[in-house]
Structures are given as C-alpha cells and as structure tokens.
Amino acid sequence: MRRIICASALALAAATAAGAQNYSLNPTYGTVNLQGGFLPDPHNVSVVAGGGISAGSISGECRGMIADAPDVRLNFNGSRISIGARSGSDTTIVVNGPDGSWFCNDDFDGLDPRVTISGSGQYDVWVGTYGGGTAQATVYFTEYHD
Numbered sequence: 001m002r003r004i005i006c007a008s009a010l011a012l013a014a015a016t017a018a019g020a021q022n023y024s025l026n027p028t029y030g031t032v033n034l035q036g037g038f039l040p041d042p043h044n045v046s047v048v049a050g051g052g053i054s055a056g057s058i059s060g061e062c063r064g065m066i067a068d069a070p071d072v073r074l075n076f077n078g079s080r081i082s083i084g085a086r087s088g089s090d091t092t093i094v095v096n097g098p099d100g101s102w103f104c105n106d107d108f109d110g111l112d113p114r115v116t117i118s119g120s121g122q123y124d125v126w127v128g129t130y131g132g133g134t135a136q137a138t139v140y141f142t143e144y145h146d
Contacts, residue, residue, distance in 0.1 A: 021053060023096050023124040025069035034141060036078025042142035047071045049091050049137040050129035055104065062104035064092030064128025072139050074123040082142045084114030085127045089135035092128040097121070106130065116145055 029047045051067030074083065084105075085091045093113035095103040098121025108114035111130075117123070127137050 021058065021066060021070070021094070021096075021126060022068050023070055027070040027073040027124065028067065029072050029139075031073040031075065032141065033075045034078070034081075036143065038078075038141075038143070041144060042140040045072050045139045047085075047127055047137050047139055048134050049085065049087060049089070049127035050132070050134035051126075055092060055094050055126070055128050058094060058102050059104060062092070062094050062102070063106040064094075064130050065132050066092075066094055066126040066128040070096075070124035071127050072125045074125060074141060075121075076123060076141075077120045078143065079120075080116065080118045080143065080145065081123070082114055082116040082145055083123065083125055083139070084108065084112060084142075085137045085139050086112050087127075087135050087137035089137070090130035091135060091137050092130055094126040094128060096124040098123065 053066050055062035055064045055066050090111040092106040103115040105113040105115045129135050
C-alpha cells in the first residue's frame with residue numbers, strides 16, 4: 001500500500017510539472033526552420049513575453065511567467081544553437097528540447113536570457129516576464145556563441 005501511495009504522489013508531481021505548459025499547441029508567433037550556417041544570423045522573431053503560468057512549475061531552476069502555448073517553435077538542423085530574448089523588461093526563457101529536456105535562463109546578459117543547446121530537432125520556446133504582466137520582446141536564434 002505504501003508503494004502505491006508513493007507512486008501516486010510521484011505521478012501527481014510529474015503531471016503538475018508537465019501541465020505547466022503545452023508544447024503540443026501551435027506556437028503563438030509561428031514556426032522557424034533553420035539549417036546550420038543560416039543567414040542572416042541572428043534570426044529574430046517579435047513576440048509578447050509573459051503569461052499566466054509560473055515557469056517554476058516546470059523546474060525549480062525556471063523563472064518568470066509564461067503562456068501555455070509556446071511563443072515560437074524552432075526546427076533546427078545543425079550542431080549547436082543559442083536561443084535568447086531581448087527586451088526592455090526583465091525577461092526569462094524556457095526551452096523544451098528535441099529529447100524532452102528543459103532549458104531555462106534568466107539574466108544571461110543584463111536582464112536578457114539565453115541558452116545554448118547542441119543538436120538538431122524541434123525546440124519549443126517560451127519567453128517569460130520575471131515580474132508578471134507582458135512585455136514586447138525579440139526571440140533570437142544564433143550560431144555565434146560567446
């Protein structure tokens with residue numbers, strides 16, 4: 001009986017984290033298809049950051065308030081990509097990688113987030129706002145890494 005209760009608690013915790021966002025929904029600001037060596041680099045997409053879901057429900061390392069649907073979907077065929085956001089507000093970024101792994105960042109460059117990930121595949125991107133509300137932002141994809 002004790003094992004069943006523990007297993008039920010773990011299943012509930014996993015369902016709560018997975019329910020924090022929905023990468024099966026169509027991205028609000030479209031899908032970008034990029035091959036390694038793409039130009040212009042960076043590739044930019046304008047978005048409105050923020051939403052009603054705490055990114056912390058995905059992982060204790062994630063910050064900000066995000067939407068349910070991804071903001072942008074990237075289909076990338078290359079070796080390594082950096083995904084970031086620029087805004088006049090404090091933004092965060094949450095990325096679901098091709099293997100289901102989650103990548104989060106806050107304040108990589110001042111108040112702007114960025115993650116660098118290796119591998120080809122589908123990346124779903126959410127841009128959050130640290131203090132809640134919404135903000136104009138630009139998601140960028142680049143192969144230039146520093």
